[in-house]
Amino acid sequence: MSDSPASRAAAATPPSxxxxxxxxxxxxxxxxxxxxxxxxxxxxxIFPLIWTINLSFTNFKANSPNREVVNVGFRNYQRILTDxxxxxxxxxxxxxxxxxxxxxxxxxxxxxxxxxxxFKGNDLWTTIIVLPMxxxxxxxxxxxxxxxxxxxxxxxxxxxxxxxxxxxxxxxxGSVSLAPWxxxxxxxxxxxxxxMLICLAGLRSIPDYIYEAAEVDRASKLRQFFxxxxxxxxPFLMLAVLFRGIxxxxxxxxxxxxxxxxxxxxxxxxxxxxxxxxFEKWRTGYASAYAIILFVTVFGLASIYVKALNKxxxx
Amino acid sequence: MSNFFNGLMRLRRGPWEMVATILIGxxxxxxxxxxxxxxxxxxxxxxxxxxxxxxxxxxxxE
Numbered sequence: 001m002s003d004s005p006a007s008r009a010a011a012a013t014p015p016s017x018x019x020x021x022x023x024x025x026x027x028x029x030x031x032x033x034x035x036x037x038x039x040x041x042x043x044x045x046i047f048p049l050i051w052t053i054n055l056s057f058t059n060f061k062a063n064s065p066n067r068e069v070v071n072v073g074f075r076n077y078q079r080i081l082t083d084x085x086x087x088x089x090x091x092x093x094x095x096x097x098x099x100x101x102x103x104x105x106x107x108x109x110x111x112x113x114x115x116x117x118x119f120k121g122n123d124l125w126t127t128i129i130v131l132p133m134x135x136x137x138x139x140x141x142x143x144x145x146x147x148x149x150x151x152x153x154x155x156x157x158x159x160x161x162x163x164x165x166x167x168x169x170x171x172x173x174g175s176v177s178l179a180p181w182x183x184x185x186x187x188x189x190x191x192x193x194x195x196m197l198i199c200l201a202g203l204r205s206i207p208d209y210i211y212e213a214a215e216v217d218r219a220s221k222l223r224q225f226f227x228x229x230x231x232x233x234x235p236f237l238m239l240a241v242l243f244r245g246i247x248x249x250x251x252x253x254x255x256x257x258x259x260x261x262x263x264x265x266x267x268x269x270x271x272x273x274x275x276x277x278x279f280e281k282w283r284t285g286y287a288s289a290y291a292i293i294l295f296v297t298v299f300g301l302a303s304i305y306v307k308a309l310n311k312x313x314x315x
Numbered sequence: 316m317s318n319f320f321n322g323l324m325r326l327r328r329g330p331w332e333m334v335a336t337i338l339i340g341x342x343x344x345x346x347x348x349x350x351x352x353x354x355x356x357x358x359x360x361x362x363x364x365x366x367x368x369x370x371x372x373x374x375x376x377e
Contacts, residue, residue, distance in 0.1 A: 081356045090355065094347030293359050297346060300339035300366040303373075307332060 049295075056289035063282040076289035086290075088265065089273045095180055096187070096255075096269060097248050101241055103188040108195030109237065113229075115196070116203045133193040141257020144186045148172040148258075173259050179267050183255050187248065195240045202236030203229070235311055242305040246298055270294060331372035338365030 060069045080086055115126055147155040150168040160167040172182040214224045252271040261268035278287035322330035342362025345354040
């Protein structure tokens, strides 16, 4: 008999257990191994989801558990989808989503294009650029709050230096027109490196011989850029856009740290509004319906994301 | 274009996934657009149909 780990394990198995296992098929043994994971998945992911769907059709309030729970049908959904205030929150989220993705793609791709060119200190610059992405959103929110301070904030002083305005004459976080842009700036600062890294992976996946063939055909640098670089990087860019889109749709921590949803509700993104409905107003049934609407939207976007990911893999 | 419609008729994955993707995209756009409230009202049902369709059609043959 060999002294392999399997034989030692077999020898150590009590005879009664060994007899039971011998009677099981491979499929049954595989199910025994997988069962704890499936149980955890059901308990942690699927059950709360089904419970939330169930609550979304009721008037349940988590702070009044003894109150009679009435089934209200689709009334919560109807109220959310006809509420002009929530529609405004959706628009604030759309503004945030559109501009963060726009700036992150433009700046991220430009940085990746520059970093892809071999130069001295290339690795050092990559590390420096990637640093913001490694910080916690709570930390980033706090120190940008200091940077945006009208009296002592560096950001205001830099803007004042270029525009000639008084640094304390404008307040980025307190102004209705500037606050939505202040959160766009911070998110762009933090997450552009992520888009840059994905674009860099795309740029580095383009084989040199394609450019060499284009050189032989006397294609100009501009034509090479538009007919080789952009089409080859596009699936990667799409991936970055979808990923950032899904993440920013759920944005909460950074904006809570910076503006708390204010001034008024100009920066109150859907996730902040949802938290207020659920844990400040305690409208649990209503908030559950709200969460399901957001979940279906993110799930739909995630489906497209998976499809795009498969296309990139096929390449 | 005829390939696309043939694929739809023969229940092929590619074109049906395309339809589902368009529905999801349209639903998300309707949810966040600042123009008309009725589009916002119907956005959820469009996204839901697109998402459920995507789950179903992703099991179709290539």
